[in-house]
Structure formats: C-alpha cells, structure tokens
Amino acid sequence: MTSPIVSLDHAGLTLRSGTGDVEILHGITLDVAEGETLALVGPSGSGKSSLLMLMGGLERATSGRVTALGQDLNELSEDALARLRRGHMGVVFQSFHLIPTLTALENVAVPLELAGIKDAGARAAAQLEAVGLAHRAGHYPSQMSGGEQQRTALARATAPAPRLILADEPTGNLDSTSGGAIMDLLFALRAEHGATLIMVTHDHDLAARCDRTVSLSDGRIA
Template sequence: MAAPEILPEILVEDLRLTLASAAGPVDILRGISLVVEAGETLGLVGPSGSGKSTLLSVMAGLERPTSGSVTVAGQRLDTMDEDALARFRRDHVGIVFQSFHLIPTMTALENVALPLELAGKRDAVGEARRQLEAVGLGHRLEHYPAQLSGGEQQRVALARAVIATPRLIFADEPTGNLDTRTGEAIVDLLFDPERRRGATLVLVTHDEHLAARCDRRIRLADGLIAA
C-alpha cells in the first residue's frame, strides 16, 4: 500500500486576485505560487502595494481569490463558502493585526477568552487569564482596550491569537504601530517556541530585521514574487 501523500501546510498555486475600481480592474495578485512547510516561519516583505497583506489575507481565509488554488492545513480554501471559512479560521488560525482589532466593549480577559468560548471549550476564562499572565498582563485583566497602551493592546491581541493553539499564526505588520522597545517585546513573544507550540507563522512586515528572524523570506513586487 502506497504511503499517504504528505501535503505542505500551505500550498498556493497560480493565485490571482483582481478588484474592481472606478478606473477599471486592478490586479492585486498576478499569479503567485508558494509552498510553506508545517512549523516554518515565513516573512513576506516588499514595498507598500506589492500585495503582501492581500496574500496573507487569502492564506488566512479572510479574502477570496479571483482564481488559482489555496490549500491550507489540507483544506481547499478557495472552494469554501463563508460559513466554512469562518469555521476553518476558528479551528485552525490565529491572526495578529497591526491595528489590534480588539472588541472595545469587552475587557482584556473577555477578548482573549472569546475564541475558546466560540469553540465551546471549557474553562475559557481560566485559560485566558493564564495567557494574559504569560504576556505580562495579569494586572490588566479587567481593563478595556481604550484603557490600555498600544503595546498592551498588541499583547492582548497576541494572547487571543494563540489561546486556541492554532496550527497557523498570521501576523500583519504586528509591530507597525509600536515604538521600538515595545515592538521588540512583541516580536520576542511572537517567535517564542512555547507560545507558538510548533505552529506555522507567516508575517507581513516592512522591517528587514524582523523578517531576518524568520526561517525564510519572500519578497513581493507588483503582485508577484520577486526573483
């Protein structure tokens, strides 16, 4: 009996995404093919407008491509409907946004517990408390996002992204709104092996120093992988 085929964690083939605009169609991604292995850390770099964040959004199941295939964790994202994509993200993906995307009416503790509560996990609040303590925010559990500094909000966002031990972590300019010292602390947390627990990490950044910490870097230009 033949051994089962082992797929990479992310397989992107001839990915294209075109958006409509008042001036006509705009090609954002123009035929990208990419393989990311399980447990790999990958940095996506390139100038603004090169398609980095769009590519990350497609791989995270947040944006649908115009054509091409996207297979992540063994599942074809480009063939899923919105409900299936939402379940996929819930079960497999953690996302860290540059602008944090915390729910303003929820405390830090409630924000971090939410993914586990949506998944029906037991002791969501207890695990959220442990995650926040692990990122140095045990004293901020009952504070709302508006009462937290930018660095504290990003640590809450990171705790929320990893609380369900996702297979994949996607980070879009995770240090872009932070000062250098705070940004370095966030990076250390993001790359911490215990916190990632073997998850595949894909991040978008303009920071070459940050990208250099990844196992591999890919540079995008005009919606293509640059040679």
C-alpha cells in the same frame, strides 16, 4: 514527505470597482512547510498583506488555488472559513482589532467560547498571564497602551493553540522598544505551540529572524 500547511498554485486576486478591475496579485505559486517561519517583504503596495489575507481565507483568490490546513479555501463557505480560522489559525493585525467594550480577558475568551471550549475563561486568563498581562485582565483597550493592546491581541490569537499564525505588520503601530518585545513574545509563543508563522513586515532585521523570506513586487514574487 508531509504536505505543506499552506499552498498557493498560480493564485491571483483581482478587485472590481466602478472604475475597472485592479489586479492585486498575479499567479502566486508558493508552498509553506508546517512549522516554518516565513517573512513576506516588499514595498508598500506590493501585495504582501493581500497575500496573507488569501492564506487566511479573508480574501478569496479570483484565479488559481489556495489550500490551507488541507482545505481548498475557495470551496469553503464563509461559515466554514470562519470555523477553520477559529479552530486552527491565529491572526494578528497591525491595528489590534480588539473589541472596545470588552475587557482584555473577555477579548481573549470570546473566540474560545465561540469555538466551544468549556474552560474558555480559565484558558484566556492563563494566556494573558503568558503575555505578562494578568494584572490587566479587567481593563478595557482604551485603558491600555499600544504594546499592551498588541499583547492582548497575541493572547487572543494564540490561546486556541493554532497550527498557523498569520501576522500583518504586528509591530507597525508600536515604538521600537515595544515592537521588539512583541516580536520576542510572538516567536516564543509560536515555538511553544510548534505553529507555523507567516508574517508581513517592513523590518528587515525582523525578517532575518525567520527561516525564509519571500519578496513581493507589483503583486508578484520577486
């Protein structure tokens, strides 16, 4: 039996502040199989996004263990985590996180260049074409609609052909028409690369498209 691509063993997350510790996640145990599509659902404040951040090493578990892509994330340095994400993960955020001073093409190409991919520009152009934005390659984020910015973010996340795609409310800032188109595209890109998709969403119709749904409540799996 193959090992899960992501595994959490009693993982917890406590954030420290001047007013005291705040427990965000409590003893989460969860395995995600390679190639699976998984939706994380639950009310606001239930810990969905925090759990996704643990899976990507963007937050470190303060208890328990998180393993992704065969690596114990708590044992990796920040630089090693960045290399792991850059080479093998694609992360899509609700608020796009494009660099405003770079064109669409440059936003997609820069992570590829950092990963040492020699044909970064050509690969970025091909991925923009795959998301229907070849005609926007020279435009800056401020010159694009929200849907076009999210398409650019999808191109950036999937251009390296990642094994794992993490998406945090990827349609949260879009209208229903744009959001539906983005999700069709995200599932198509995932299928093309055979990637695992883990997605935070409030949309139950969207969650129903995934192989499995995990519900969170008060930092625990419900």
